[in-house]
Structures are given as C-alpha cells and as structure tokens.
Amino acid sequence: NAGVTQTPKFRVLKTGQSMTLLCAQDMNHEYMYWYRQDPGMGLRLIHYSVGEGTTAKGEVPDGYNVSRLKKQNFLLGLESAAPSQTSVYFCASNRGWGPTTGINQPQHFGDGTRLSIL
Amino acid sequence: DAKTTQPNSMESNEEEPVHLPCNHSTISGTDYIHWYRQLPSQGPEYVIHGLTSNVNNRMASLAIAEDRKSSTLILHRATLRDAAVYYCILRDVTRDYGQNFVFGPGTRLSVLP
Numbered sequence: 001n002a003g004v005t006q007t008p009k010f011r012v013l014k015t016g017q018s019m020t021l022l023c024a025q026d027m028n029h030e031y032m033y034w035y036r037q038d039p040g041m042g043l044r045l046i047h048y049s050v051g052e053g054t055t056a057k058g059e060v061p062d063g064y065n066v067s068r069l070k071k072q073n074f075l076l077g078l079e080s081a082a083p084s085q086t087s088v089y090f091c092a093s094n095r096g097w098g099p100t101t102g103i104n105q106p107q108h109f110g111d112g113t114r115l116s117i118l
Numbered sequence: 119d120a121k122t123t124q125p126n127s128m129e130s131n132e133e134e135p136v137h138l139p140c141n142h143s144t145i146s147g148t149d150y151i152h153w154y155r156q157l158p159s160q161g162p163e164y165v166i167h168g169l170t171s172n173v174n175n176r177m178a179s180l181a182i183a184e185d186r187k188s189s190t191l192i193l194h195r196a197t198l199r200d201a202a203v204y205y206c207i208l209r210d211v212t213r214d215y216g217q218n219f220v221f222g223p224g225t226r227l228s229v230l231p
Contacts, residue, residue, distance in 0.1 A: 004161075033219055042205065042221035043162065050215070058216045090161045103209045103218055104150055109161025 002026050006091050006110035013081045013117045021076040021113050023091030030096035032074035033058075033107065034066060036087040043090060049074055050096060081117045089113045122206045127226040130196045138191040138225055140206030145186050149210045153180065153191045154221070155202040162205065162221065165191065201229045 004025045013019055023032065031050050035043040035058075045058030049068040063085060065077045074093075078085060092109045096102035123141040130136040142151070153165040166173055166180045168189075173180040179192040193200055205224040 035221075040223070042223045044221075045216055045219050048216055048219065056216060059220055092161070102215075103211050104152075104167060106164035106167075107154075107162070107219070109163065111159075111161055 004091055004093055004108050004110040006089075006113050008113060009111070010114045011116070013078075013115065015081060015083060015117060017081050017117075018077070018079050019081065020078075021089055021091075021115075023074045023076070023093075023110060025072055025074075025091075025093040025108070027093065027095075027108065028071070029093035029108070030071075031094050031102045031105075032068065033092040034064070034074065034076045035090045035092065036060065036085075037090060037112075038087050046076065046089075050102070083117050085115065086117045087115060089115060122208060122222060124204070124206050124222070124225045126223070127228070129228045129230060130193075130200075132198060132229055132231050133195055136193040136196045136200070136227065136229075138193075138204050138206075138227065139188065140190070141188050142206070142208055143187045145208060146210060146212075148212050149186075149208040151180065151182060151186075151189050152207045152209055153178070154205045154207065155200075156205070156224070157199075157202045165204070167209075196227075196229045198229050198231060201227055203227070 033048040034046040047066040052071040092107040094105040094107045152167040154162040156162040168180045181190045203224040209218040
C-alpha cells in the first residue's frame with residue numbers, strides 16, 4: 001500500500017532556481033492538495049485540485065504553480081525559488097462523492113518534502 | 119469564518135485517558151468537526167469526525183457538546199505513540215472549498231512514560 005508518495009524527500013535549492021515536486025497517489029482519489037508547513041505552525045493550503053485537469057488556489061498560492069494532467073499525479077512547481085519558500089511541503093488526497101463531496105472524506109497525506117532555499 | 123481554539127500544549131501520563139479540548143463558539147449548523155494528528159516527521163493522519171452526536175472509532179472518541187460550541191477528542195489510554203500535534207478543524211460544504219482545508223497550530227500532546 002503506497003498511498004501518497006512524494007518525491008523528492010529533501011532538496012536544497014539556490015535562490016532563483018526552479019523545481020517541481022511530484023505527488024502520486026494510488027487510491028484513485030479525485031481530490032488532491034498541496035500544503036506547506038513552516039516551523040511551529042499548522043499546514044497552509046497552497047493549491048488543490050478536484051479532478052484531472054482542474055486546479056484552484058488555496059490560502060497561499062503566490063510563487064507556486066500546479067498541474068494535474070493525470071488523476072494520480074499532482075505537481076507543484078516553483079518557477080523562481082525564494083528563501084521564504086523554505087518549508088516542508090505535504091501532499092494529500094481524498095475521495096469526492098456524496099452530498100458533502102470530499103469535505104468529510106479523510107485526507108491521506110504523504111510524508112513530506114523538506115525544501116531549503118539558500 | 120468559523121474558527122477553532124485549542125490549547126497550545128498538553129501533557130499526559132502513559133496508559134491514562136487524555137481529553138483534548140476544542141472550542142468553536144461560532145460554529146454553524148452545517149459545520150462538521152474533524153480531528154487529525156501529526157506524528158513527528160510525518161504528514162497528518164485522520165482521526166475522527168462528527169456533526170452532532172458523539173462518535174467512536176478504533177483510534178479515539180469524539181464528544182460534542184449539546185450546543186456544539188465545543189468538542190473533546192478522547193484517547194482512552196494514551197501510549198507513547200500518541201505523542202503528536204492534534205488539529206481540530208471545521209469543514210462546511212457551504213464555505214469556499216479551499217477554506218475548509220487549512221490546519222491551525224493545533225495542540226502538542228506529550229505523553230510521559
């Protein structure tokens with residue numbers, strides 16, 4: 001049972017570099033999410049997707065782009081990394097059906113990507 | 119927006135029950151109460167959720183006040199593995215979807231052997 005897999009697990013970038021974080025889920029979930037977690041804080045939603053080919057902005061979307069070309073994958077891109085984007089990034093997914101459409105379906109999280117930008 | 123308030127930290131002794139409180143005085147009738155926990159160096163994991171009635175599952179129990187302005191997550195017998203940050207979140211289909219999936223700072227639970 002792989003669940004939600006994030007790659008890479010660690011990365012160090014220089015300011016201005018670009019990179020893509022990959023999230024893959026094998027549970028056939030409709031909804032996927034990208035979060036960031038800064039030290040001592042909760043998780044803040046960056047972007048999310050309610051289905052293949054769709055994306056939407058969360059609470060802190062600036063400086064990030066996302067794509068959901070395949071149902072099982074959700075990519076998070078940093079076009080020009082900044083030190084303020086140093087954080088731990090978590091991907092999550094859940095099912096979407098019924099009257100509450102994803103609200104009450106448990107989110108399944110990956111183990112995170114630790115990203116440092118110098 | 120309906121928000122939750124939790125203590126920053128709590129301590130418990132191993133093998134004793136733990137009651138983690140959450141205040142949500144502005145909760146609406148369509149808000150579901152969700153709990154997640156995050157073990158060290160891991161992503162959060164779902165614990166339990168409910169609307170009005172108390173709920174039990176293999177991990178924990180959720181006790182919801184009659185006026186729904188507060189709730190309590192109950193771990194019946196704390197183990198060292200239960201040391202984590204516990205998040206209480208309100209989720210409502212009538213709210214903008216993305217607003218439902220933000221996690222506040224939570225309560226850091228320490229379990230003493």
